[in-house]
Amino acid sequence: MRKNKTKLNMNRRNFLTGTAALAGMAATASVVPITIANANHTEGKKGLPDFISWKDRDALIVHSDKGIETHRSAIGESLVTPNRNIYIRNNMPTMTDEQIGNRMDWKVSIEGVKNPKTFTIAQLQKLGHETMATILQCSGNGRGFFKHKPRGSQWKTGAAACVLWTGVPMKTVVNACGGINGDTVYMTSAGVDHVPTGLDPKKAMIERSVPKKVFKDAMLAWEMNGVPLPNAHGGPLRMVTPGYFGINNVKHLGKVAFTTSESSVKYMKKSYRISPIGKKGSQYPSCWEMPVKSWITRPTDETGTVKAGKVQIVGVAMGGTKKIRSVKVSVDGGSSWKKAKFIGPNLGKYAWRQFVLETTLSAGTYNIASLASNGSDKQPELRMENRRGYAHNGWKDHSVNITVV
Amino acid sequence: MKIKKFLLILIFSFLSNTQISFADEAKMIKGLEIFNETAGCAACHVLKAAASEGNIGPNLDTVEGLSYESVMDIVTHGLGVMPAFGEDEILTKGEIDIVSFYVANSVGK
Numbered sequence: 001m002r003k004n005k006t007k008l009n010m011n012r013r014n015f016l017t018g019t020a021a022l023a024g025m026a027a028t029a030s031v032v033p034i035t036i037a038n039a040n041h042t043e044g045k046k047g048l049p050d051f052i053s054w055k056d057r058d059a060l061i062v063h064s065d066k067g068i069e070t071h072r073s074a075i076g077e078s079l080v081t082p083n084r085n086i087y088i089r090n091n092m093p094t095m096t097d098e099q100i101g102n103r104m105d106w107k108v109s110i111e112g113v114k115n116p117k118t119f120t121i122a123q124l125q126k127l128g129h130e131t132m133a134t135i136l137q138c139s140g141n142g143r144g145f146f147k148h149k150p151r152g153s154q155w156k157t158g159a160a161a162c163v164l165w166t167g168v169p170m171k172t173v174v175n176a177c178g179g180i181n182g183d184t185v186y187m188t189s190a191g192v193d194h195v196p197t198g199l200d201p202k203k204a205m206i207e208r209s210v211p212k213k214v215f216k217d218a219m220l221a222w223e224m225n226g227v228p229l230p231n232a233h234g235g236p237l238r239m240v241t242p243g244y245f246g247i248n249n250v251k252h253l254g255k256v257a258f259t260t261s262e263s264s265v266k267y268m269k270k271s272y273r274i275s276p277i278g279k280k281g282s283q284y285p286s287c288w289e290m291p292v293k294s295w296i297t298r299p300t301d302e303t304g305t306v307k308a309g310k311v312q313i314v315g316v317a318m319g320g321t322k323k324i325r326s327v328k329v330s331v332d333g334g335s336s337w338k339k340a341k342f343i344g345p346n347l348g349k350y351a352w353r354q355f356v357l358e359t360t361l362s363a364g365t366y367n368i369a370s371l372a373s374n375g376s377d378k379q380p381e382l383r384m385e386n387r388r389g390y391a392h393n394g395w396k397d398h399s400v401n402i403t404v405v
Numbered sequence: 406m407k408i409k410k411f412l413l414i415l416i417f418s419f420l421s422n423t424q425i426s427f428a429d430e431a432k433m434i435k436g437l438e439i440f441n442e443t444a445g446c447a448a449c450h451v452l453k454a455a456a457s458e459g460n461i462g463p464n465l466d467t468v469e470g471l472s473y474e475s476v477m478d479i480v481t482h483g484l485g486v487m488p489a490f491g492e493d494e495i496l497t498k499g500e501i502d503i504v505s506f507y508v509a510n511s512v513g514k
Contacts, residue, residue, distance in 0.1 A: 049464070064463035065451075091485050093460045151484050154470070197461055204461075204486045271485060 051094050052232050059085040066090050067153035070161065072295070072400075073302045075316065079344045079354055080133070081161035083225050086233070089138045089159060091206055091267065092193040094232045095252050099196050103228065103236035108220065112188075112258030114178030121222055121237055128172035132219060132242070133351035135318050136161050139245040139272055139287035142383070142392030148277055150389035157295045157398065162316070162352050165240050167221035170256070174215060184258035187215045189239040192254035202265050208248045209262040210241055210288060217242045217350070220253065242350035243321030245287040245391075247272050262286075275387045290320045292379055293393040294327050294355070294372035300400045308363045308404050313340070316352040319374035323349040326373050329357040333367035334381065334396065340370070361404045369399035429510075436507020439500050444480075444490060446504065454511035462487055466513050477505040 046057040049065040059074035068088040075081050100106065104122040119127070138159035140152050153159070170187075174180055186209035194204035219240040222229050229235035234251025241248040247267070262268055268286070275284035294317035299306045317327045328337035340355040355370070371379050383394040392398075440446045440455050447457030451464035462485075465471065480501050481491030490496040496504070 049467075062467065062469065064468040066463045151475075151479055151482065199461065199486060203488075266486070 051096075052088055054084065054230075055086075055088075056082075056084040060087075061158065063153040063155075067155075069153070069155050070158035071302055072157045072300050073297055075158065075161060075297060077297070077314065077354070079162060079347065079351070080164055080225060083227065083230065083233075086136070086161040086163070087138065087155075087159045088232060089153065089246065090232070090251075091247075092191070092197065092204065095193050095196065095235075096231065100231065100236055100252075103222075106236045108237055108253050109255045110173060110177050110257075111255065112181050112184055113174060114181065117177050119173070124168045124173070124220060124237075125222070127176055128168040129166070130169050130219065131164055131166045132217075132240075133162060133164050133347035134240055134242040135290070135350065135352050136163050136246050136249060137290055137318075139247055139390045140388065142394075142397065143389030145383060145392060145394075145397035146385070146389040148385075148389075150387065152388065159246075162347075164225050164347075165219055165221035165238075166223035166226075167219045167237075167240070170215045170218035170220060170239075173220060173256075180212070180215070180258045183260050184212050186210065186259045186262055187212055187218070188257045188259045188263050189241075189248075189250040189253060190255040190257075190263075191234070191250045191252045193252040205265045206247070206250055206267050207263040207265045208250055209259065209268055210244055210248050212258065214241050214244065214248075215258075220256075243289055245272075245290055247287060272390070273388075274384075274390050277385055277387050280387060287390055290318065291391055291393040292320050292322075292324070292372050292374045292377050293318050293398075294370040294379065294395070295398040296329075296368050296370055296400050299368075299402050301402065306361065306402050306404045308361060311359055311361050311404070313357045313359060313368060315340075315355055315370050317355055317370065317372040318352040319349060319372070320377075321349075322374040322376060324353050324372060325375040327353075327355045328371045329355075329359075330369045330371070330399075331359060331361065331366045333399065334369055334371075337371060363404050365401065365403050367399050367401050369395050371395045429506075432503050432506050433510065436503045436511075439496070439504040440507055443500065444496055444504060446508075449487070452508065452511060454514045465508060465511075468512070471509065471512050473505050473509040476508045477501055480505060 048055055048057050059071055061069040061071060070085050070087045074085045106121050107118050109118040110116060141155045141159035143150055143152055144154035144156045188209040190205060190207040194201055197204060221238050221240045222236055224233055229238055237253045239250040239253050269282045272287040273284040294315055296315040298314045313329055317324050327340045329340045330337045338357055340357040342353045343356050344354045379393050379395045381394060381396050383392045383397055437455060447455055447459055449459040449461035451458055453466050483489030488495055491501055
């Protein structure tokens with residue numbers, strides 16, 4: 001098919017100069033910007049967009065330049081997922097160094113407290129200092145298993161990571177502001193990454209409300225796994241809401257407000273709602289607390305042929321907002337289960353635990369599954385069907401088939 | 406007689422294909438217009454074939470498994486900050502069909 005390049009470029013010029021008088025343009029002028037945000041996602045040398053060209057291409061599955069998943073076998077066997085392997089899911093373009101400016105001068109305002117204040121990162125660093133481990137997981141991790149093919153990146157297991165954050169506890173910040181106002185119900189965090197786009201903040205701002213109680217364990221983080229928080233992961237400052245889905249861990253943080261009602265922006269009211277297939281609306285639950293979940297990371301179909309004999313079955317397990325208590329492993333598709341052993345250090349209830357089951361397998365094909373429990377809840381066998389493919393923790397879809405020779 | 410019949414079929418087949426090709430060509434030109442102007446997709450997406458450089462949504466040349474059906478679905482219902490061009494009646498069904506055809510046939514070119 002012939003490409004009409006001349007016409008294409010002409011049309012683009014018309015668009016860029018804002019010939020919005022065209023019939024259909026009036027309808028779209030309110031929803032799209034006339035000015036175009038600078039693209040910083042040209043393809044890098046290694047097949048990754050420029051803004052994350054420092055990542056390990058071999059560890060990643062590229063669904064798009066803004067949806068990049070970690071291979072099941074590349075989330076790290078040392079508990080913490082290396083930055084170069086961590087998934088990317090950005091609703092807004094990553095802010096550039098130029099847009100951010102001097103990182104120490106980055107400001108965040110705290111509202112809904114007795115004494116509202118604005119802090120620079122330099123000032124936050126004088127308030128307090130702590131490191132904690134949490135799991136960062138996209139609400140749609142596991143969407144790729146849903147049969148109705150929900151819109152969005154078709155993640156399997158790799159929109160998740162275990163991360164060490166360094167920053168100041170939100171509790172410390174709240175204390176420095178004289179405490180929270182009495183009638184507060186939510187902690188509402190807002191990013192400023194929509195600003196350079198020129199889009200309507202109501203439609204583009206990432207502002208997320210979570211129950212007020214979350215502030216007690218939350219953190220304003222400026223460092224990720226030992227390095228200044230990369231721009232691609234929300235640098236220079238990010239809200240960390242332990243046990244809550246990734247979207248609530250607001251990037252490029254500009255404001256935290258203690259509020260009496262949920263944010264009214266689209267990303268709170270309409271998006272990230274867990275609704276039945278064919279239905280939608282703000283009456284359905286928001287993607288907040290992550291459920292208990294686990295999956296096998298080795299052996300898988302990515303890790304090569306498995307030789308008959310002793311086999312170490314390895315994986316990760318998370319308890320959501322509660323401590324993970326146990327993991328069982330099946331090598332026969334769930335007909336029988338054996339208790340796996342937790343290994344490695346325990347980095348707290350918001351981190352995942354690695355587990356291993358040593359077993360002996362003879363030649364043949366096996367379906368390997370893991371089933372985690374946090375004491376109150378355990379993984380269901382099947383996924384919870386929902387419109388957008390959120391919060392999948394069913395063990396069956398997450399199982400792997402391997403061949404032993 | 407058999408040869409005549411064969412030639413007739415051949416000519417008919419050629420003409421049919423040509424007509425489809427002309428129709429597709431027209432659809433591509435109209436699709437480009439919708440992409441760049443009517444819907445303003447170019448403001449938010451990179452698509453090399455359209456020389457667009459928007460950086461709000463994904464670079465369409467990099468989206469895995471993109472198809473006519475998947476484009477039509479997202480354009481109709483929206484996703485994240487992307488408007489629901491169908492549900493909100495920003496585009497007609499015909500326009501959505503055309504722009505979806507255009508995008509699906511332009512990615513990676």
